[in-house]
Amino acid sequence: xxxxxxxxxxxxxxxxxxxxxxxxxxxxxxxxxxxxxxxxxxxxxxxxxxxxxxxxxxxxxxxxxxxxxxxxxxxxxxxxxxxxxxxxxxxxxxxxxxxxxxxxxxxxxxxxxxxxxxxxxxxxxxxxxxxxxxxxxxxxxxxxxxxxxxxxxxxxxxxxxxxxxxxxxxxxxxxxxxxxxxxxxxxxxxxxxxxxxxxxxxxxxxxxxxxxxxxxxxxxxxxxxxxxxxxxxxxxxxxxxxxxxxxxxxxxxxxxxxxxxxxxxxxxxxxxxxxxxxxxxxxxxxxxxxxxxxxxxxxxxxxxxxxxxxxxxxxxxxxxxxxxxxxxxxxxxxxxxxxxxxxxxxxxxxxxxxxxxxxxxxxxxxxxxxxxxxxxxxxxxxxxxxxxxxxxxxxxxxxxxxxxxxxxxxxxxxxxxxxxxxxxxxxxxxxxxxxxxxxxxxxxxxxxxxxxxxxxxxxxxxxxxxxxxxxxxxxxxxxxxxxxxxxxxxxxxxxxxxxxxxxxxxxxxxxxxxxxxxxxxxxxxxxxxxxxxxxxxxxxxxxxxxxxxxxxxxxxxxxxxxxxxxxxxxxxxxx
Amino acid sequence: xxxxxxxxxxxxxxxxxxxxxxxxxxxxxxxxxxxxxxxxxxxxxxxxxxxxxxxxxxxxxxxxxxxxxxxxxxxxxxxxxxxxxxxxxxxxxxxxxxxxxxxxxxxxxxxxxxxxxxxxxxxxxxxxxxxxxxxxxxxxxxxxxxxxxxxxxxxxxxxxxxxxxxxxxxxxxxxxxxxxxxxxxxxxxxxxxxxxxxxxxx
Numbered sequence: 001x002x003x004x005x006x007x008x009x010x011x012x013x014x015x016x017x018x019x020x021x022x023x024x025x026x027x028x029x030x031x032x033x034x035x036x037x038x039x040x041x042x043x044x045x046x047x048x049x050x051x052x053x054x055x056x057x058x059x060x061x062x063x064x065x066x067x068x069x070x071x072x073x074x075x076x077x078x079x080x081x082x083x084x085x086x087x088x089x090x091x092x093x094x095x096x097x098x099x100x101x102x103x104x105x106x107x108x109x110x111x112x113x114x115x116x117x118x119x120x121x122x123x124x125x126x127x128x129x130x131x132x133x134x135x136x137x138x139x140x141x142x143x144x145x146x147x148x149x150x151x152x153x154x155x156x157x158x159x160x161x162x163x164x165x166x167x168x169x170x171x172x173x174x175x176x177x178x179x180x181x182x183x184x185x186x187x188x189x190x191x192x193x194x195x196x197x198x199x200x201x202x203x204x205x206x207x208x209x210x211x212x213x214x215x216x217x218x219x220x221x222x223x224x225x226x227x228x229x230x231x232x233x234x235x236x237x238x239x240x241x242x243x244x245x246x247x248x249x250x251x252x253x254x255x256x257x258x259x260x261x262x263x264x265x266x267x268x269x270x271x272x273x274x275x276x277x278x279x280x281x282x283x284x285x286x287x288x289x290x291x292x293x294x295x296x297x298x299x300x301x302x303x304x305x306x307x308x309x310x311x312x313x314x315x316x317x318x319x320x321x322x323x324x325x326x327x328x329x330x331x332x333x334x335x336x337x338x339x340x341x342x343x344x345x346x347x348x349x350x351x352x353x354x355x356x357x358x359x360x361x362x363x364x365x366x367x368x369x370x371x372x373x374x375x376x377x378x379x380x381x382x383x384x385x386x387x388x389x390x391x392x393x394x395x396x397x398x399x400x401x402x403x404x405x406x407x408x409x410x411x412x413x414x415x416x417x418x419x420x421x422x423x424x425x426x427x428x429x430x431x432x433x434x435x436x437x438x439x440x441x442x443x444x445x446x447x448x449x450x451x452x453x454x455x456x457x458x459x460x461x462x463x464x465x466x467x468x469x470x471x472x473x474x475x476x477x478x479x480x481x482x483x484x485x486x487x488x489x490x491x492x493x494x495x496x497x498x499x500x501x502x503x504x505x506x507x508x509x510x511x512x513x514x515x516x517x518x519x520x521x522x523x524x525x526x527x528x529x530x531x532x533x534x535x536x537x538x539x540x541x542x543x544x545x546x547x548x549x550x551x552x553x554x555x556x557x558x559x560x561x562x563x564x565x566x567x568x569x570x571x572x573x574x575x
Numbered sequence: 576x577x578x579x580x581x582x583x584x585x586x587x588x589x590x591x592x593x594x595x596x597x598x599x600x601x602x603x604x605x606x607x608x609x610x611x612x613x614x615x616x617x618x619x620x621x622x623x624x625x626x627x628x629x630x631x632x633x634x635x636x637x638x639x640x641x642x643x644x645x646x647x648x649x650x651x652x653x654x655x656x657x658x659x660x661x662x663x664x665x666x667x668x669x670x671x672x673x674x675x676x677x678x679x680x681x682x683x684x685x686x687x688x689x690x691x692x693x694x695x696x697x698x699x700x701x702x703x704x705x706x707x708x709x710x711x712x713x714x715x716x717x718x719x720x721x722x723x724x725x726x727x728x729x730x731x732x733x734x735x736x737x738x739x740x741x742x743x744x745x746x747x748x749x750x751x752x753x754x755x756x757x758x759x760x761x762x763x764x765x766x767x768x769x770x771x772x773x774x775x776x777x
Contacts, residue, residue, distance in 0.1 A: 053588045076589050077589060194612045197633055198615065199618045200615075201608075211763065211766070217658060219661075224608065241660065242663065252752060318698050326697050336699055337752045342753070361665055363666075364668065458665075461669075575669055
């Protein structure tokens with residue numbers, strides 16, 4: 001652990017803490033329909049949009065109608081993206097003349113972007129035109145994030161409102177998420193990114209004659225505009241195969257820091273929005289604290305392990321120690337400019353949140369370092385998490401926690417002054433079980449069929465980890481990969497595509513059902529027997545419940561992958 | 576709101592957003608970028624005296640001559656540094672292929688740079704980067720290559736070392752990222768300094 005690395009981490013947490021309240025307040029106003037500084041510009045635009053799409057912004061929806069909106073809008077997105085890829089060769093902004101994307105890859109990629117996963121089965125620079133980057137991926141980067149944000153806001157309304165039946169208007173929430181939150185932040189960040197070196201052009205690929213008189217073709221793209229929303233929308237799908245390890249997607253230490261910060265900023269602010277909207281900001285900070293504890297725990301595990309280097313490589317007379325002249329550590333799949341500190345921090349951030357952008361190759365991480373992103377994803381992307389999806393996942397865990405606390409003291413559990421009853425618990429359990437089944441059953445399928453195992457790149461337990469990682473990533477809508485796995489096959493394109501759809505859209509239904517059920521309930525004032533959910537005891541319980549649920553569900557699978565690989569590594573065994 | 580109404584809203588909104596976010600937003604950023612930061616926006620390209628593109632300051636390219644500093648091993652494309660096929664090796668930590676290839680590279684590196692058998696080799700010199708296009712090496716790696724480069728060019732080793740020092744960039748603002756040496760810029764500066772190309776036999 002290096003001093004600059006520690007300073008970077010401290011600054012990261014401090015800035016996150018500082019921005020949580022102002023951004024959270026801003027989003028509270030936006031979703032309550034109050035005026036903000038951008039309103040004079042955006043209100044008229046908003047009104048035109050509502051008129052054209054035939055929506056009355058004053059009318060609200062029940063949870064069923066809201067859910068129908070979410071599902072239909074997403075379905076329309078999948079179809080449009082699929083068609084754009086299949087018809088790519090006829091469309092403009094395609095200077096390299098890329099042809100149609102194959103049906104299974106187009107299906108996988110369309111579901112990948114609409115589900116906010118951004119799993120990359122494709123290699124961007126040799127497959128996708130600039131039109132796909134802009135009108136396809138960039139658009140879904142915005143809209144899938146805005147959809148997640150809308151669902152979270154609906155759930156918050158369900159918890160905050162009393163004796164109502166309406167959870168908000170999906171179309172209004174979607175438009176406001178996009179125009180007021182995502183677009184202005186992306187616009188600013190994109191310009192900073194270009195200034196720091198990211199390309200932003202529509203030129204044909206550059207042909208260079210190298211110093212040693214070789215020829216090098218350099219892929220170009222409108223990088224910065226997509227990169228900004230890719231991070232802020234916690235999408236993670238890259239323009240290039242190497243994603244944010246590619247120097248054009250992440251030119252230096254500053255863009256790396258800003259990218260990580262952009263990934264966490266909206267989920268952090270949204271937790272404050274939650275506290276504010278339910279009328280007790282300490283409720284929000286309690287959740288924030290639980291998230292921060294789990295985040296720092298991940299960094300504390302991954303960083304020192306990775307800095308320690310690979311013992312098998314140390315034996316070959318290779319210097320993996322940290323000094324003023326080199327960062328050292330396990331360097332396979334790392335970029336020199338990021339070293340170990342900025343690579344492992346990125347790995348933890350991108351898998352805590354459901355981003356999935358990578359600035360180093362996770363497949364080459366040491367076994368225990370690789371276990372951190374795996375577990376982060378399997379916990380359900382709730383450590384700050386996806387835009388919106390992180391908070392609603394975390395609130396499901398909070399409901400589980402108060403239920404367990406209620407069992408312990410023998411009282412009907414309450415959360416935010418509302419009784420948690422059989423219906424809510426059933427919905428919460430559906431949420432938890434769907435994710436677990438989605439990951440584990442598909443992993444089992446991939447591990448016992450030739451169609452699955454023939455794609456493995458690294459033999460031994462690491463090969464199993466590759467498949468486990470793929471379905472954990474797809475289900476949790478993360479999108480990062482143990483990329484050695486050859487996932488661009490009909491088998492994986494189809495199964496991971498299904499895993500992403502199930503992992504995104506099945507849980508949305510019980511979440512909104514809970515919103516619809518809670519919104520009707522009467523407020524019960526806290527009594528002596530009420531378990532307070534805004535203090536340290538709740539934070540401890542919540543963290544405990546998350547770890548226990550995650551560990552009980554996934555420990556057997558992790559034992560077969562990274563844990564047994566670590567034992568082999570210590571024993572000096574190779575495969 | 577009925578289902579047909581919702582379907583209509585979904586389709587129309589998707590169309591509006593595709594134009595706004597997929598065409599207007601990226602083109603606006605492109606316009607501003609091309610006006611205010613044209614160098615970066617077009618890929619940080621480096622051109623030679625004849626106006627032809629030599630490469631990009633951000634993208635690594637291969638060097639094999641003894642008179643040039645060598646970049647890290649690359650897994651991009653069949654022969655490395657293919658800037659249309661970025662990517663890492665994705666070799667896992669217990670994969671025999673990884674251990675074998677690192678061993679071969681370490682032996683070759685010692686031979687090339689006249690190091691004693693068993694002398695420690697910087698890890699970045701024997702491992703492939705994540706992008707396969709890493710433009711940088713560590714200062715540790717650069718200093719170990721300096722004697723070879725100096726010898727091949729008939730330059731004083733101290734001059735080459737001071738050039739490495741000049742091209743060593745610390746972390747941004749002292750805390751973001753690591754110290755790096757940009758291989759292409761260093762080699763171009765070497766050529767400028769010795770007034771000739773250091774390729775081939777040097």
